[in-house]
Amino acid sequence: MNPAPNPTSKTVLMPIPNRDFDPSEVAVSWRILTAQGHQVVFATSDGQPAATDPMMLSGEGLDFWGFIPLLKKIKLLGLTLRTNAGARADYAALQNNRAFLAPLSYAELQPMAYDGLLLPGGHRARGMLAYLESQPLQDVVCAFFDSGKPVAAICHGVVLAARSCSPRTGKSVLYGRKTTALTWKLEQTAWNLMKFCGRFWDPAYYRTYAEQGGEVAGYRSVQAEVTRALAQPEDFLDATADAPDFFRKSSGLFRDSASDHRPAFVVTDGNYVSARWPGDVHLFAATFSQLLEAGAR
Template sequence: MGKSGQDFWKMIPNLHSQISLRTAKMPAAPPKAIVFLANNGQDPTEAAIPWEILTSAGCIVTFATEHGEVASADPVLLQSGVFASLLGPSKQATDSYKAMVASPEYQQPRAWSDKDFDILEYEIAILPGGHDKPIRQYLECQSLHEHLGRFLPHTARTCRQRPKVLGAICHGVLALAFAKCPVNPERSLLAEHGLQTTTLPKWMEGTAWVASQAWLKGSYYRTYIERGGWCCGDVEEAGGSYIRGPMSTKPFVHTDPNHRYISARFPGDAELWTKTILSEAKEAFGVW
C-alpha cells in the first residue's frame, strides 16, 4: 500500500470523531406544546403568557378545548375599570392576550375529546387557571383527566422514553387533584405520583374574594364556594404535597424534584412559571 493510501486510512478515525461531534451538536426538533382551555372563564394572563414565551422560543404551540370550540377568557377580567385593574391582566398581558386570540392556532383548537387526540404527541402540556364557575368544565372533565393520566408518567425524571414537561398554575392544578389514577381510582394523580405542587394559596384567594365584594360580585371569585372549597384545600385533600410559597406577590414557582412538573400560584407568577417550563424543556430535549 502506498503512502497516500496509508494516510487515507489514518484519517478515518479522525473523520469519524468529527462526524460524531457534529451529529451530537445538531439541534433538537422544536418541542410541541399543548395548552388546555375551558370554553369560557380562563384567566387571560395564565393562557397568554405561556403562548407568547413558548412561541417566541420556537416551540410549536397548539390549543385544545373539550370539543374544539374557540375559547374565550373570563370577560370580567377583560373589562375596563377599577376591579379589572386590580385583579385583571396588566397592559402587557392584555396585549399578549389579544395577539394570542388573533393567532391561527388559537382560532383552530383541537378537541381533546376526539378519539384521535393523543396527548403524547406533545412534549409540553400547559394547564392555565381561572376562577369563575365556567372553569369547572375543564377542571372536572374526565376525558382530560384520562389524557393527563397517560402524560404524567412521562414527566418522571427517570423517564428516558418520550420525556415530557407539565406546567400547571393557580386553579389549573385542580385538574390534577380531581383526576383519578388510571390504575388506582381511589387515588388522585397528585397522590399517586407523589407530586409536590403549589397553587393559589388561601390568603390570596380570600383577599381577592373579599375585594370582589366591594363590587358586589357575590361568589364570583370562589370557584367552589357552595362546599366551602379553597384551591389549596382541594390540593391537600387530594393527597398532593402542597407548597404554600411566600406570603407575598413576588413571583414564585415550584419545581417538583422527581418530575418535570412546574407549578405556580397566580397570574403574577406566569412569566417566571413559563420561563421555568422552558428551562426544563431545554434540559429534557436539548437545544432546538
C-alpha cells in the same frame, strides 16, 4: 435560505375552557413558549374557539357600581384587578394565532403526539366547570404524568391535575409530589374584595366552588382540594416568611415580569412545575420551557 431548525423545539398541548380562562396564564405562557421556538396546540371541550372572561381584560363590572350600565365604564378597583397591560397585549396577539382559532377537542387528543402539557387556570364557575370536571381531559392529564413528559399547572389548572387519578395507582397524579396552586390567602382576599368593595351582588365571582352546609370556610378552595389529593399536607408549598422578597411574593399586590421574577413563587418537582396565580406566570412559563428543552423525565 431557511434558518436551521431549533433542535430543542417541542410541541406543547394547552387545553383551555371554552370561556372564562385567565388571559395572563394562557397568553403570557403562549408568548413565552413560542418565543423559545416551541409550538403550542390548543384544545377546548368541543373544538370551538375559546374566549377569556371579558371583565379580566376591561375591568368593567368589578367595582361596586358595576351593575349600573353607564357607571360600570368608570373603573377604580377594576383597574387594579384586571389583567395588566403586557398580558392584554399578549392576549390581543393570541387572537391572530391559527392554533388558538382552530383548537382540537378534548376527546380527540392523543397525548403521545405532544412533548409537554400546560394546564392554565381561571376562576369563574360558569366557564371553568366543563374544564375542571372533564373526564376525557383528566385521562389526558394522567397519560402525560404516567409517560414522564413535562407537565405545568398554574392556579386552577392544579385542581385539574389533582382530580386526575392514575389508572396504575388509583391515586391523584399529584400524590407524592410537591406542588403549589392558588392559595387560600389569595383566593379569600379576592373574595373579600368582591363582597366588601366590588361586586357585592355577585360576591362569589372569584370562587369557582362555594362551601356547602356545614363545611368550614375554605373547604372548597383550590388549596384545600389540592392538599386533600396529596400524600401529606406539607407537600403543598407557598412562600415562607424567610423567603427573599416575601412581601412581594405573598401580598397579592405585585406580579412578575420578564425582567423581575421577585414576586413569583414556582415549585418544580422533577418534570412537574406549578405556580399559584397570574402573578407567577413569567417565571412559571420560563421554568416549563427549560424543562421541555432539558427533556426532563
